[in-house]
Amino acid sequence: MTDWVRDLSFTARGALTTLGATTLFLLDLVSRIPRVFVRRFGLVVAQIYNAGALSLTIVMVSGFFVGMVLGLQGFDSLSRFDAEESLGAVAALSLFKELGPVITALLFAGRAGTAIASEIGLMRATDQLVAMEMMAVDPVNRVIVPRFLGGIIAMPLLVAIFNGIGITGTYLVGVSVMGVDSGVFWSQLHANVDFADVVEGIVKSLVFGGVASLLAVYEGYTCIPSAEGVGRATTRTVVSTAVSVLILDYLITSALI
Amino acid sequence: MLEADSEILVDIRGLSFSRGDRKIFDGLDMEIRRGEVAAIMGPSGTGKTTLLRLITGQLVPDEGTVTLNGLVVKDQPRDKLFEMRREIGMLFQQGALLTDFDVYENVAFPLREHTNLSERLLRRVVLTKLHAVGLRGAARLYPSELSGGMARRVALARAIVMDPELLIYDEPFSGLDPISLGVVLRLIRQINDALGTTSIIVSHDVKETATVADRSFLISDGKVVASGSPQQLRVDRSEFVRQFILGLADGPVPFHYPAPDYREQLLSREES
Numbered sequence: 296m297t298d299w300v301r302d303l304s305f306t307a308r309g310a311l312t313t314l315g316a317t318t319l320f321l322l323d324l325v326s327r328i329p330r331v332f333v334r335r336f337g338l339v340v341a342q343i344y345n346a347g348a349l350s351l352t353i354v355m356v357s358g359f360f361v362g363m364v365l366g367l368q369g370f371d372s373l374s375r376f377d378a379e380e381s382l383g384a385v386a387a388l389s390l391f392k393e394l395g396p397v398i399t400a401l402l403f404a405g406r407a408g409t410a411i412a413s414e415i416g417l418m419r420a421t422d423q424l425v426a427m428e429m430m431a432v433d434p435v436n437r438v439i440v441p442r443f444l445g446g447i448i449a450m451p452l453l454v455a456i457f458n459g460i461g462i463t464g465t466y467l468v469g470v471s472v473m474g475v476d477s478g479v480f481w482s483q484l485h486a487n488v489d490f491a492d493v494v495e496g497i498v499k500s501l502v503f504g505g506v507a508s509l510l511a512v513y514e515g516y517t518c519i520p521s522a523e524g525v526g527r528a529t530t531r532t533v534v535s536t537a538v539s540v541l542i543l544d545y546l547i548t549s550a551l552i
Numbered sequence: 553m554l555e556a557d558s559e560i561l562v563d564i565r566g567l568s569f570s571r572g573d574r575k576i577f578d579g580l581d582m583e584i585r586r587g588e589v590a591a592i593m594g595p596s597g598t599g600k601t602t603l604l605r606l607i608t609g610q611l612v613p614d615e616g617t618v619t620l621n622g623l624v625v626k627d628q629p630r631d632k633l634f635e636m637r638r639e640i641g642m643l644f645q646q647g648a649l650l651t652d653f654d655v656y657e658n659v660a661f662p663l664r665e666h667t668n669l670s671e672r673l674l675r676r677v678v679l680t681k682l683h684a685v686g687l688r689g690a691a692r693l694y695p696s697e698l699s700g701g702m703a704r705r706v707a708l709a710r711a712i713v714m715d716p717e718l719l720i721y722d723e724p725f726s727g728l729d730p731i732s733l734g735v736v737l738r739l740i741r742q743i744n745d746a747l748g749t750t751s752i753i754v755s756h757d758v759k760e761t762a763t764v765a766d767r768s769f770l771i772s773d774g775k776v777v778a779s780g781s782p783q784q785l786r787v788d789r790s791e792f793v794r795q796f797i798l799g800l801a802d803g804p805v806p807f808h809y810p811a812p813d814y815r816e817q818l819l820s821r822e823e824s
Contacts, residue, residue, distance in 0.1 A: 417651070426648035429608060430662045430710075431634040437665075
């Protein structure tokens with residue numbers, strides 16, 4: 296019993312220490328953003344491209360299939376209430392408010408997040424970050440902040456693409472296969488999706504982008520400089536991002552609803 | 553405090569540093585003169601690389617001071633420390649080349665970060681340094697395409713590209729084939745003499761270091777136990793120096809890691 300309590304207290308203390316260290320790391324990054332944005336804008340643009348381009352294919356393919364599944368399931372469920380005309384609105388609300396930001400964040404963590412964490416981890420393991428310090432170049436400004444910013448900026452763009460392609464998938468299935476009227480599909484969507492719904496999606500995509508990028512750069516930067524350490528950092532990036540995104544999704548939704 | 557134009561470039565006084573309970577340095581004193589090639593030697597685990605990190609301000613000593621060019625390293629704020637590091641070139645054990653950049657961009661990296669040289673002038677400087685290490689022809693290769701010796705030479709070109717006052721080599725000879733080893737040895741000496749820099753080599757390769765160093769410092773138990781020219785160390789009669797220089801398996805540095813009694817352990821039933 297005592298061991299059990301002791302183990303639990305160790306785990307809790309470890310989790311709190313990690314949370315505290317991540318928060319301090321975030322504050323440090325945020326304080327550097329203006330300087331990096333002005334002096335190293337080119338690097339930020341390159342990282343937006345890297346994070347965005349790395350995830351583009353997977354986001355597009357996933358968005359299309361998620362949209363098509365929404366079309367099938369939505370039509371099946373709505374037809375039980377004779378409300379299949381609402382398919383466009385239901386799909387758009389689901390995508391804009393929930394599926395778009397959440398699934399894109401999970402895909403981003405799996406694709407770009409792991410790439411960022413392993414890249415930074417490998418740079419640490421091969422002394423590249425120390426070498427930069429020795430060349431009087433701050434590695435946080437040169438490597439970490441541009442990747443962090445790149446992820447935050449890329450995420451809403453990816454979410455927008457996911458949503459657009461998702462709606463296209465739903466339209467194709469709903470209208471072309473299941474026979475929903477095209478005009479009704481778009482008019483229902485237009486009538487029932489408010490600006491606030493879009494804003495909710497944008498807020499979520501920014502927060503999730505920040506969390507996914509922060510955890511990727513944090514795990515990479517603080518990893519044990521060995522092959523195993525880099526591997527562990529990569530895994531932790533995916534797991535911690537997935538859990539954090541789902542918890543934050545609930546908190547944001549409950550705050551905005 | 554040292555004057556900036558003093559004959560001593562690096563002055564270490566009463567340096568103590570611990571990692572956890574383990575004391576790595578305990579009142580270490582060392583002076584490195586301008587223009588010399590100084591070797592810091594000692595068995596693995598004596599903290600040679602840690603000493604380099606203390607000299608360059610990557611670590612802060614528990615006690616004592618490291619004075620570099622008249623400035624106490626630990627008292628410098630971060631921006632001043634970075635300014636000091638522009639005068640230091642460091643060659644890492646595995647080269648530490650930036651893997652996303654090719655050889656040319658690796659060497660150009662410090663120039664791009666710290667100067668506003670035109671592309672034409674930058675190209676000339678980079679090609680000159682690459683020529684000095686014999687790798688002008690490899691400018692467009694990536695680090696993954698280089699052999700260990702070539703990577704070390706590219707890292708050397710990058711270390712000297714800002715014409716530093718102090719060059720630091722961390723285990724520059726480990727893992728090199730005889731030809732690469734000869735090349736690196738020759739380059740260390742040539743660069744030191746041609747550029748008028750001061751060099752610090754950290755190594756446990758006695759024979760190679762002796763051919764290039766003006767003075768060697770032998771470290772053990774957190775202190776300098778012997779120093780002098782390679783010739784002086786070779787005739788030193790102290791047991792530790794003899795064991796290290798001659799590469800004897802047993803001596804003051806024991807062959808066996810501390811362990812319980814051999815016979816008792818073999819006969820005991822417990823697994824340990």
